[in-house]
Amino acid sequence: MTTKQKKLVLFDGSSLAFRAFFAIQNLESFVNKNGLHTNALYAFHAMMTSVLDKENPTHALVAWDAGKTTFRTEMYDEYKGGRQSTPSEFKEQMPFFNVLLDGFGISHYGLVNYEADDIIGTLAMKAANDGFEVVIISGDRDLIQLARPNVRVDITKRGVSQLESYTPEVIREKYELTTEQIIDMKGLMGDSSDNYPGVTKVGEKTAIKLLKEYESMEGVYENIDQMKPSKRKEHLINDKDQAFLSKKLARIALDAPVDLSLDDIIVKETDVEALMSFYKDMNFNRFMSDLVSDTDITDLPEPEQLTVDYTVIHTTDDLEESMFAEDNQGLYVEMLIPNYHEGTPVIVAWGTAEHVYVGYPDVLFQSDLFVQWLKNSEKEKVVFDAKRTKVMLARQHLTFSGVRDDVLIGSYLLNAKDHSKDLAEVAREFDIDELPFDETIYGKGAKRGIPEDKQRMEEHVARKITVILRLQAMEKAQLEKNEMMNLYENLELPLALVLAKCEMQGITVEREQLQAMEKEFAIKLQEIENDVYQIAGHAFNLNSPKQLGKVLFEELELPVIKKTKTGYSTAQSVLEKLQGKSPIIDYILDYRQLSKLQSTYVAGLQDFIHEDGKIHTRFQQTLTATGRLSSADPNLQNIPIRSEEGRKIRKAFVPEHKGWKIFSSDYSQIELRVLAHISGDKHMQEVFRAGDDIHASTAMKVYNVSRDEVTSNMRRSAKAVNFGIVYGISDYGLSQNLNISRKEAQVFIDAYFENFPQIKSYMDDIVQSAKEKGYAETLFKRRRYLPDLKAKNYNVRSFAERNAMNTPIQGTAADIIKFAMLEMDQALQRENLEANMLLQVHDELIFEAPESEIPKLEKLVPEVMEHAVELAIPLTVESSYGDNWYEA
DNA sequence: ACATTCACG
């Protein structure tokens, strides 16, 4: 037995509390009965418990900043100047952090004239020298300079729930600097949030470069005379005093007069009574129950636990009609792999909040009672993932009808985050955290499977029913409140079943064609490979960007255009700039294209052809941030078309029956039309009403020329600008796309906005309103929350601003084609057509149909798509058909 | 598990 290692956790209270405040944006729902905001306390509490659970320290301290002035303000009176005043919603929570800490039995401490950092630095060194293991938790990256052997620094990432660990090794790897050099780096860079300057135009990248060359700030200045004349050199010379001052400010004190001994900060026992009264004051009812189950107090009210009454069905004789009598029962069919087109169901649960039934497929699927209940559309059911359920059951030759609600779709509409796989994840979004994750029950990776203890699994799925029913109520109330019922009930919910139909229908793919291509491509690839090795002088792995980078930029000494964080970039755009410099470039470009086609499509798709000769993709309905679908296993939304060689792959996609055709219809310019509609821009609307070429018309305006003066280059640039507008334009993005300078790009953008002032004001307004509401929305009220609009970091904020501009456009277009798909499904039935809808590729729908139905489809499909919704301008659709997808 | 690259809209 080893004696217990002493472990000290030091919390940077000031930075963590502030982070905690911003981690939860939803201020309105975190207010206690006295009107006090509690969001920061709540997030801080969550962070503390998770760290204490994980680290289980013997000693701990939360350090606070003690006042506005410190020894640093004496050195530099602008230190931390210019900061925005602390929000009052945060200030009012300040006094209660220590109340919480007293309840936890964790010490807290502040020291006049010093910052929390300095207290932490001092105690960390003291403890490390005493043989402690030390962990520092902060929201401020500056503290990583404290990393040492036995001192780990954990910095919060996004909110306060995730931590990123820094040890001297990690720092060396990430920055290629020692911890001491981190201080030099800060000195050179300065710190905008602490308001000290550093050296002009020197940021992290430059600072690291300088330090790698000269070791320290002192080293930089000792060698400054040898530096080649440059702007950077001038800045370094001019800002020398600032740099050294900044370094002093950045250095955390390790010898602050902290009058605490390590014994003073031993973790004490939880003061249950104090904590209970704190939770009560803050309305943190959830934690009250945790506290009770952790301790042995029995005189407190019964904690709310997810217990569930359930019966396991063993034989068909156990089934009774009464088990299917109730309306609005939950139904859950469990399968352990994501791809429901392949596996088989392992266990099934259904029931009400009062009682749940659990059974196995081999029994249930033989039962007429069960099968009829599934099929009966009058018996309405609540599920998690209707499409998945529908397909799984259909593959067992069972009909599933009567979907009243799908809590997966509901949760996605309420907050389009990626939480599609596990009900427990969705439940946690709604503060139901008593349901274990699937991973806990079934394991993960190679170990995933049915648990030895079957009862565990039975109870798990029974609990899922309870959770599904609870979520149903919560989600519907919220959807109603958000005015999203129409989107939910009249679009997404019925669409799930239409998508199920498309997926189950599948698309026929001729393996022989792919095999023939595979051989052809293999020979070509081999030839190119040999040519490349010839020029390089040796063989290497052409698929490795690292090895390729070495060959191009070190051995052949081609100019480095761009670097990635791991080395040289060898991306296509880089290679294109190197064309003509060496014959190897063209070979590599050809190789890249061919090997992509070969691995992903020609060879890759063959693995997905089922025994029925078809590929059954999965359309993910609850994944994207904008409301688009995505397609996976395999992705049929990115089958090549732009290059002729790739496009040929489409020849392998054929109709199921002889004498049938592939029929395809696509919206033309749907996103720009949506923009014309929602921005109300009169000129743009006029172009679409007149049926003119939008890119050419844009060129006329921007270049101020007549229609026949528009050159193909002008049109190309205008087209790029139009795309840029849809994406939330930036001069940089446009310059990359058109391969021009940023200045030139900016001139284009200015000219565009001058000519389309309503687009300009729409873009400004939409960002502003998203900021106020906290989300961007589509024409049909689909939401995308954008908390980063309030981010301090320019890049993070700019990204969110582009999202705010793009989401209503891309999202509304997605809404429209979804309405069209619903209507199309109806229309095919109404018209008694044999045609099948097979795929959706964002702005196009793909069908297979008997040749005799083609004339009808040529009328019907455009009609439905064009009038799926009515906008201020017409939507137009173009159709084509052929013997395969290449010809369609 | 993560980064890079590239296929599509």
Added chain:
DNA sequence: ACGTACGTGAATGTG
């Protein structure tokens, strides 16, 4: 001073 066009999925190499 910073470093980005919007939205996806899959293959590959590498740690």
